[in-house]
Amino acid sequence: MKYIYDDLAGKKILITGGAGFIGSNLAFYFQKHHPLAKVYVFDKFRSDERFPNGHFKSLGHFQNLIGFKGEIIIGDINNPQDLALLENREFDYIFHQAAISDTTVLDQELIMKTNHIAFLKLLKIAQKHNALMVYASSAGTYGNSPAPNVVGAGEVPENAYGFSKLCMDESVRKILAEDPQRRIIGLRYFNVYGHNEFHKGQTASMILQLGLQAIKNKKVRLFKHGEQKRDFVYIKDVIQANVKAIEAPVSGIYNIGSGNARSFNDIVSCLKAHLGEFEVEYFDNPYSFFQNHTEADISLNEEYLSYIPRFTLEDGIKQYIDEIKAIAEKY
Numbered sequence: 001m002k003y004i005y006d007d008l009a010g011k012k013i014l015i016t017g018g019a020g021f022i023g024s025n026l027a028f029y030f031q032k033h034h035p036l037a038k039v040y041v042f043d044k045f046r047s048d049e050r051f052p053n054g055h056f057k058s059l060g061h062f063q064n065l066i067g068f069k070g071e072i073i074i075g076d077i078n079n080p081q082d083l084a085l086l087e088n089r090e091f092d093y094i095f096h097q098a099a100i101s102d103t104t105v106l107d108q109e110l111i112m113k114t115n116h117i118a119f120l121k122l123l124k125i126a127q128k129h130n131a132l133m134v135y136a137s138s139a140g141t142y143g144n145s146p147a148p149n150v151v152g153a154g155e156v157p158e159n160a161y162g163f164s165k166l167c168m169d170e171s172v173r174k175i176l177a178e179d180p181q182r183r184i185i186g187l188r189y190f191n192v193y194g195h196n197e198f199h200k201g202q203t204a205s206m207i208l209q210l211g212l213q214a215i216k217n218k219k220v221r222l223f224k225h226g227e228q229k230r231d232f233v234y235i236k237d238v239i240q241a242n243v244k245a246i247e248a249p250v251s252g253i254y255n256i257g258s259g260n261a262r263s264f265n266d267i268v269s270c271l272k273a274h275l276g277e278f279e280v281e282y283f284d285n286p287y288s289f290f291q292n293h294t295e296a297d298i299s300l301n302e303e304y305l306s307y308i309p310r311f312t313l314e315d316g317i318k319q320y321i322d323e324i325k326a327i328a329e330k331y
């Protein structure tokens with residue numbers, strides 16, 4: 001069977017947040033597999049500005065784009081003049097990843113403006129040229145609702161980040177109710193890990209953080225008692241979902257996870273299989289809010305998105321472990 005995405009020659013693909021973790025992986029995917037497509041990255045990149053929690057205000061990093069041959073547009077999605085740079089470029093596809101991705105940020109005004117309001121403006125740009133909009137939503141929309149998490153149920157976010165992502169989804173639901181022909185696909189990523197996440201610092205996945213602790217300190221620290229479960233999804237599956245979205249026959253919102261909840265202790269076991277023995281210290285969780293169990297219900301994805309996760313936690317860590325070792329060596 002021939003797919004549309006087999007032939008993206010000459011198509012214009014915009015990736016917002018393309019200097020970040022997931023966006024840069026998408027940029028390189030298209031560069032490698034669709035060399036005749038025109039790939040554009042739009043990102044604010046990192047400045048030395050930090051949130052009161054000490055984390056950088058934007059996590060994009062030039063190192064994620066070394067070797068990228070497409071066009072890089074530097075701008076802030078909150079700035080109308082910067083968005084105007086995108087107005088008349090007639091993109092065919094927009095993969096919107098730019099956001100405040102740090103779930104511990106407390107500045108609700110900035111989160112709402114960056115994640116929700118700027119998205120509405122990008123939707124207008126997409127509409128102007130009938131571009132397909134594929135955007136990053138999040139499992140944060142489910143808060144601590146019981147797993148498995150089903151799109152349309154238990155959407156009770158517990159932080160401003162999750163709320164801003166739910167606002168994106170609700171806006172899309174309204175638009176699609178009025179105009180079912182609009183081409184918009186929301187992807188609710190669960191806990192993504194893999195290549196190019198290092199520059200997220202303390203907000204990188206637990207797989208990277210525990211891997212680095214194990215290599216450097218021969219000891220990892222976990223919230224008591226390591227049995228909290230998350231749906232960890234490998235970056236290659238997230239890229240697969242974005243690419244499959246190009247072909248999705250209907251617009252809609254989909255969970256993007258592995259479909260299986262795994263515990264932090266499971267991560268430790270996988271890491272030990274590659275790194276040998278190390279100590280595990282359990283300590284009290286300081287966060288008043290923490291998702292204790294997430295698991296993506298992906299039962300509709302195969303039919304509507306042709307998305308089938310290919311990586312278990314064991315498979316993903318096996319592919320990723322050499323990069324974790326190299327990072328530990330370098331930094």
Ligand SMILES: NC(=O)c1ccc[n+]([C@@H]2O[C@H](COP(=O)([O-])OP(=O)(O)OC[C@H]3O[C@@H](n4cnc5c(N)ncnc54)[C@H](O)[C@@H]3O)[C@@H](O)[C@H]2O)c1
Nearest residue numbers: 017019020021022044058059060076077098099101136192
């Ligand atoms: N990584 C995960 O586990 C995960 C889970 C659920 C949802 N998501 C969502 O996926 C998307 C990508 O996440 P990521 O992990 O790659 O995060 P990331 O922080 O690495 O990437 C986000 C990018 O957006 C850019 N950016 C931030 N504010 C901007 C602004 N105002 N204008 C222009 N660019 C701006 C940053 O510089 C960065 O390059 C985000 O929308 C995030 O909320 C990620």
